[in-house]
Amino acid sequence: MSAPWSSHRLLLLRELQLRGTITAVAAALSYAPSTVSQQLAQLESEVGVPLLQADGRRVRLTAQGETVAAHAAEVLALEERARAELDVDNPMPAPVRIAALQTSARALLPRTLEILETTHPGMRVEIAVVPPEEGLFEVAARGFDLVIAEQYPGHTREHVAGLDRVALGSDPIRLAVGHSSAVTSLAEAANEAWVMEPRGTAVHAWSVQQCRAIGFEPDVRYSAADLLAQLRMISAGRAVGLLPEQLLAGDESPVRLIDLPDAPTREIFTSAREASAGSRGVVAVRAALQRAFHDAGRSS
Incomplete structure (x- = not known):
């Protein structure tokens, strides 16, 4: 043998x-x-x-x-x-490693950890802020156990074999301008300088399409994967951009937000390996994330 x-x-x-x-x-x-x-x-x-x-x-x-x-x-x-x-029979769930996109890490994870301290005291949770593409790959490759990712309208993400997908909820996207800006609509931003995520990302492509649908090509002078950097550029009056509401969760807004045509939202979801999705740790984290998302919606 x-x-x-x-x-x-x-x-x-x-x-x-x-x-x-x-x-x-x-x-x-x-x-x-x-x-x-x-x-x-x-x-x-x-x-x-x-x-x-x-x-x-x-x-x-x-x-x-x-x-x-x-x-x-x-x-x-x-x-x-x-x-x-x-x-299932262990008194303490195994540690859970989370890959989170920037906005959700900021808006949801502090409350999620607070909930877990009550529901599963002593449970170890490790968090890294990474782009959704990287997070989804690393969960499939066992680098993380759970990823919090996003999907913009009209730009579906690949369904990775062996990963499940559970929706957390939707997050409104709006035009952000400085408080001193005279812009009151997307159409009026045609001649403004824009800040967007790097070319080649789904978010960049989606943002450009919103402008083209109105009838103009955006002047993208600034590129930043860091949404907080985008926020600072906009609040300083140097650019305008399209930002998700989660980015501003819990803070007095340093920018003025303007509704977009058709009120678009992005979907926030989590993915785990199907083989481990039923583990106590992943189930506990998902439940806490869902409560945190609900609480964030009520506070906003």
């Missing part, structure tokens, strides 16, 4: 399939690249077929390697489901 394959080495192979390079796998798992290479060589010996082949200065998966990596994903998911079921 042949020896069983190491689940840890299968994880490394799956990570390589997702991340593309041994260096990226090593960085994600805090290993030395040489350690990853050695472990994958051992897995290749265990499996008995070539899993990797040279591709210039890199390596890539062979056809057999792709097959094993696909099955590795299923094995890892089964293991995670088993852990989630066992976690």
